[in-house]
Amino acid sequence: MGTLVLEGLSKRYGAATAVDRVDLAVAEGELVALLGPSGCGKTTTLRAVAGFVEPSAGRVLIGGRDVTRLPAHARDTGMVFQSYALFPHMSVAGNVGFGLEMRRVGRAERDARIREALRLVRLDHLADRLPRQLSGGQQQRVALARALVVGPAVFLLDEPLSNLDAKLRQEVGLEIRALQKRLGLTTLMVTHDQDEALAMADRLVVMEHGRVLQVGSAEDLYERPASPFVAGFVGRCNLLPGRVEAPGLFRTEGGGALPCGPAPAGPGILALRPERIALAAGPDGPGVPARLSALTYLGALTEYHLDLGTGALVAVAPTPPPEDPRRRLRPGDPVRAEWTPASARVLPPEAPTGESR
Structure with missing residues (x-):
């Protein structure tokens, strides 16, 4: 396995900038997820690492080697595409072994590596099936x-779960994460799904307009957003200017x-997670008075x-x-909302689109 380093990586299409001076280091055996809305530059970044997009500026280093100008097949990466990109006329074994055949790996070694790769993903019993089956x-x-199967130094995942239903997404996501940890794969993953990123990644990279806004663990980004x-974007949050x-x-x-945590005087945005708010029925007592406008029963949870x-x-x-007075709350009822001041972080106002952050 190796490390992955991006230095000032940029990609421009005419006057439009898709990726803007991205710096990132992925340690050996680490899984880092690029997270952001559609058009934020995460997929272009991944494709530049893979060698499918030529950067306008910056460098890509794998295991300390500059691969920025190398073709995709010479980069020592393995990529899983959003659409699977399987050859429909080839068997499972044929699809798995295609990269080895292109690398002119001998038949005996190729067959052994195909069997091992299929065993790792628990599909060795389906080697002769076609993708449609x-x-x-x-x-x-x-x-x-x-x-x-090619033994890549860096493993690349492009929205690997987006074509699966909800139950399969969770199941396959856990399988990928377990396999990545067991094999110590240095991995860069792209996703727009925050739950997927929170569950799978060691660190998250939140991107917007081609730029990296914040890098950190799931806890860092959830508890201490910048x-x-x-x-x-990372979890639900009440944002009040x-x-x-x-x-x-x-x-x-x-x-x-409203009560808030320590912050300098001046304009800002109050960020308060919904689960940090304690709710009490009735108009009297501590907390901020409010009126219930709607509630949604979600089984184990209720949204107010x-x-x-x-x-x-x-x-x-x-x-x-059932015996709790809050169970009898209905829209229009008076309530009180309370939270610890430290739970309400004051963040700097957002810069308008296009301004530096």
């Missing part, structure tokens, strides 16, 4: 085996006074939409037991 999850595992965009008027006091644009009169919040809490 497999389920979506099985086809994805064939694509994994095909990437693994911007309102990251706070809203306003200003810090005094230590521990945030005034919303609607005029509401709160109208503060000067703003709105969403709270999510475990569904209370």
